[in-house]
Amino acid sequence: MRDDVRRLLASYEPARQQPDPPLPPAGVLLLLHDRPGGPHVIFQKRTDRVRDHKGQISFPGGVMDPGDPDVRYTALRETHEEIGVRPDDVDVLGELDQMVTVSNFLVTPFVGWLDRYPYEWRFSSEEVAYLLEVPLSHLRDPRNLVPDRRIINGREYVFQAYRFGDDLIWGATARMLGNFLDLLSALE
Known part of the structure; x- marks a missing residue:
């Protein structure tokens, strides 16, 4: 499947x-592994100690530092800092649509494939409460797509x-x- 996703993202x-x-x-990494x-997708549950998006499910990533050469580097650096995945262990397959978040960041999501499993996760206890390894088949099953109602400015x-167990993947991460799952539908 890795090569199919690579070809899909290349076009x-x-x-x-x-x-x-x-x-x-900012850059984030939608990380897959066999x-x-x-295939499974890696998410993280953010702690209540972080500044933005407390307690939310997210992809690893963060804001670009002044010394980062590009946002792809940022996504890989932040993934290493947050969940311990070394950049050399990730095969970056491509990019998804940029997005502006409610926290006022311009996020570029990258899709990567972890070169091995099992992996020795080492996550930042300051930023990450726990990891979720969600089967791609679960995410593609329409029964797990649920409405998320939010009141924004009174509307x-x-x-x-x-939905994955007790966790809800919502907001910018969803x-x-x-975007990724819509692209994958071309492989069916």
Whole structure:
């Protein structure tokens, strides 16, 4: 499947955002790996000690540091800092659509494949409460797509979210995941 995803992303032109005024760039990594039962996606549950997105399910990643050469580097650096995955152990397959988050970041999501499983996760206890290894088949099953109702500025909005056990994958992470899953439908 890795090569199919690589080909799919190579032919995909990700949407670019140009917010005015410009927002701080950030990079995240939608990380897949092979294991019994098929490919899995890695998510992290953020602690209540982080500044942004307390307690939410997210992809590893973060804001670009001044010394980062590009946002891809940022996604790999942050993934290493947050969950212990060395950049050399990730095969970056491509990019998804850029997104502006409610926390005012311009996020570029990358799709990567972890070169081996099992992996020796070492996550930052300051930032990461625990990891979720979610089967891709679970995420693609429409029964696990649930409505997420939010009140924003007095109006109700309904967004797509994904249920995995007691956890809800919602917000920007769900939108990035939806972008990826929509692309994968071309492989069916």
